Amino acid sequence: MCNACGNPAVPGHWTDAGAATPGDRLRARFQRAALLNKILRPYGLSAYDDGVVPGVQLSTLSGSTTIVPDLGSLWAEAERLIGFPIDPLNAAFLDV
Amino acid sequence: MSDTTGSRMRLTVLGGYLGSGKTTWLRHQLHVGRFGPVHVVVNEAAETSVDDILLATASGLTLLAGGCCCCVGRQDLITALRHLCDLRSQVTSTDARLNRIILETSGLADPGAIVSTIQGDPVLINHIVIDEVLVVVDALHGLAQLSSEPLGRHQIGAADRLILSKSDVADPAALTLLRATLRGLNPAAPQSAAILGEDVALDQLPPEIQAAPLPPLSDEETRGPIFPACVTVGDALDWSLFAVWLSALLHARGNDLVRIKGVVRTPAGRLLLQTVRKVVQSPEILPERVDLGEDGKIVFIGRGFRAEDLQRSLDHFINPTR
Numbered sequence: 001m002c003n004a005c006g007n008p009a010v011p012g013h014w015t016d017a018g019a020a021t022p023g024d025r026l027r028a029r030f031q032r033a034a035l036l037n038k039i040l041r042p043y044g045l046s047a048y049d050d051g052v053v054p055g056v057q058l059s060t061l062s063g064s065t066t067i068v069p070d071l072g073s074l075w076a077e078a079e080r081l082i083g084f085p086i087d088p089l090n091a092a093f094l095d096v
Numbered sequence: 097m098s099d100t101t102g103s104r105m106r107l108t109v110l111g112g113y114l115g116s117g118k119t120t121w122l123r124h125q126l127h128v129g130r131f132g133p134v135h136v137v138v139n140e141a142a143e144t145s146v147d148d149i150l151l152a153t154a155s156g157l158t159l160l161a162g163g164c165c166c167c168v169g170r171q172d173l174i175t176a177l178r179h180l181c182d183l184r185s186q187v188t189s190t191d192a193r194l195n196r197i198i199l200e201t202s203g204l205a206d207p208g209a210i211v212s213t214i215q216g217d218p219v220l221i222n223h224i225v226i227d228e229v230l231v232v233v234d235a236l237h238g239l240a241q242l243s244s245e246p247l248g249r250h251q252i253g254a255a256d257r258l259i260l261s262k263s264d265v266a267d268p269a270a271l272t273l274l275r276a277t278l279r280g281l282n283p284a285a286p287q288s289a290a291i292l293g294e295d296v297a298l299d300q301l302p303p304e305i306q307a308a309p310l311p312p313l314s315d316e317e318t319r320g321p322i323f324p325a326c327v328t329v330g331d332a333l334d335w336s337l338f339a340v341w342l343s344a345l346l347h348a349r350g351n352d353l354v355r356i357k358g359v360v361r362t363p364a365g366r367l368l369l370q371t372v373r374k375v376v377q378s379p380e381i382l383p384e385r386v387d388l389g390e391d392g393k394i395v396f397i398g399r400g401f402r403a404e405d406l407q408r409s410l411d412h413f414i415n416p417t418r
Contacts, residue, residue: 014369015339017379018362028336035340038416071340075347087348088341088409089401095412 013070026051036074042092043082047074104225105184107197109210111251112232113241114203117261117290121232122200123151124293134196137176139165139205156194164202166209173199173210174217181223197224206247207231208254208372215375225378231255235266235289239274242281243310252281253354253397254372263289263296272301273308280307283324284357284395325403327358327410329392335362337414344413349401350374358394366391 015032019025029049033056036047040058048057048065056074059065060081068074079085087093108131112118119138125131135156151157158176163169180197187193201210207229214220231251234241238260241248252258258278263271275287279301289298329338338360346353356371359382366382396406 014376014379015336015343017381018335018339018360018364018367020364024363028334031334032336032340035337035414035416039340039344039413071343072347075344079347085348086344088345088413089349089405093412093416094405094408 015071106227109229111201111207116232116234121293137199139202164204166205206250212375229256232259235260235263255285258287260289264291276305277307325396327394341413352400353398355397
């Protein structure tokens, strides 16, 4: 994958399944990016998906940005940047 | 996703412990034509092989001898499968193309590792979709293998469907105990029985039968036993948000999550979701009529977490308040 533009996209990551029409796909990408931003903000990261460039753009507070092709790579890259994995079973996600 | 799975070859992985009856079962299935035209890939851990002679009725056969393809023979497996993909791409008529491969693993292979090898290969993932992981269990010796061999438990955990062989010669009480134990290790996998490859009916397993106590294996002692947990995904939950949670969970806890299986509703239809450790099989859109249990209920089999935490984590992760 080109690190500048993200093309060509790898076909068919499992998280992209379930959207049959281009409209569904785009909606899913925007929803996903919105949720990722809420999750990643406490860790000093942000996610950006404009619906055009394949993959998700993961940025740090200093502005350095990586394009990750799918969600699996996104969590791996986030772990690399912050030094530990973001664990949904962590107490922070279990408390109201 | 359905459009990308449609043109790919279907691969069935046939696993099971040494001497469990994999070849016998496959030989009979080939004889009765259960799979239609099929290419069989046989892997043997030993250098000398006999299985290829027994399986001569397949339309094509590749033998990978001298190394288990989940570990030392991994590269050989990739090369052999890529070669099949190559040959298939050269056939222009869609009717004459090879559409199904059966991979008979060696008795020492972990089917989960094989699935992840195939899905991790950038070429194969575009040509092959894993259809099903069948695991043959020896009804006579299965329980003894499960108590002593971590591999035996890994094989059960990776199965989509369990086939009990030699069920006619096993003691009925022992067979029931084995089935209850298998249900405990992998509640999501339906069980069937076969004698010399021929399907035989199994009685309904009474729910009150307790699984045999399995001694903890060395690597498990610190991480606790494997148990099933269930997460309910309501109709209101968007699949794309669920995928964000699940992908994070698999990244952080994938090695503890032996198996996840369930059906979720998505805009494209009912989606069959299944994973083996960190590897997610290509989700498949199911026709409305196929009944695989209740929609929106996802079974997690694993260890190292509390069952009730999964649902709470999902609810809070997708509605962050921080």
